[in-house]
Amino acid sequence: EAGVAQSPRYKIIEKRQSVAFWCNPISGHATLYWYQQILGQGPKLLIQFQNNGVVDDSQLPKDRFSAERLKGVDSTLKIQPAKLEDSAVYLCASSLGLRQGPHYNSPLHFGNGTRLTVT
Amino acid sequence: GENVEQHPSTLSVQEGDSAVIKCTYSDSASNYFPWYKQELGKGPQLIIDIRSNVGEKKDQRIAVTLNKTAKHFSLHITETQPEDSAVYFCAASGGSQGNLIFGKGTKLSVKP
Numbered sequence: 001e002a003g004v005a006q007s008p009r010y011k012i013i014e015k016r017q018s019v020a021f022w023c024n025p026i027s028g029h030a031t032l033y034w035y036q037q038i039l040g041q042g043p044k045l046l047i048q049f050q051n052n053g054v055v056d057d058s059q060l061p062k063d064r065f066s067a068e069r070l071k072g073v074d075s076t077l078k079i080q081p082a083k084l085e086d087s088a089v090y091l092c093a094s095s096l097g098l099r100q101g102p103h104y105n106s107p108l109h110f111g112n113g114t115r116l117t118v119t
Numbered sequence: 120g121e122n123v124e125q126h127p128s129t130l131s132v133q134e135g136d137s138a139v140i141k142c143t144y145s146d147s148a149s150n151y152f153p154w155y156k157q158e159l160g161k162g163p164q165l166i167i168d169i170r171s172n173v174g175e176k177k178d179q180r181i182a183v184t185l186n187k188t189a190k191h192f193s194l195h196i197t198e199t200q201p202e203d204s205a206v207y208f209c210a211a212s213g214g215s216q217g218n219l220i221f222g223k224g225t226k227l228s229v230k231p
Binding site: 004033040041042043044045048056091093107108109110111112113 | 125153160161162164165168208210218222223224
């Protein structure tokens with residue numbers, strides 16, 4: 001099966017500019033996630049979608065970050081305006097899981113990420 | 120909320136030796152514990168996972184053990200090979216939606 005596709009692979013912007021990332025999950029995967037991975041750390045969840053609805057966005061800095069998943073397939077993550085501390089790799093992941101509360105998990109499949117550098 | 124601690128942060132072994140990475144978690148309600156391998160420039164890849172109703176799971180050279188009472192779980196890699204060199208992350212399900220909380224990672228280097 002084709003994996004999770006992300007673009008672009010790299011992006012360099014100046015602070016206060018805007019940027020958008022795109023993700024195409026594995027076909028048939030209902031759940032889509034955006035993670036932020038700062039250098040030397042583990043991935044941190046920003047937002048989780050199930051089909052085209054938001055399930056968890058408690059860690060998303062909503063004053064500058066936004067995300068959408070149109071038609072329950074592709075997703076975009078936007079940052080506007082960017083700050084220096086937003087420099088990180090932005091990972092998209094998808095899973096089959098229709099979550100049945102916290103007692104069911106299906107494996108996450110990650111894309112290769114977009115490396116963002118804010119100068 | 121859930122907190123996952125991972126040790127060591129770096130690990131260097133000789134080819135053929137075993138490697139062990141340990142993680143502890145704080146939320147006793149966590150019930151799913153995957154391990155991911157991340158190579159340079161790539162996204163994390165699932166290598167093995169374990170659920171709370173199982174104490175140990177093996178897949179060829181890789182095994183994971185879980186101690187629910189002590190709230191810790193470990194990754195064991197036997198007969199290490201240079202291609203095992205990567206950053207390894209443990210994770211535990213936590214939060215209201217059971218989302219994964221990741222450790223900070225262990226950089227494993229296998230020297231030929």
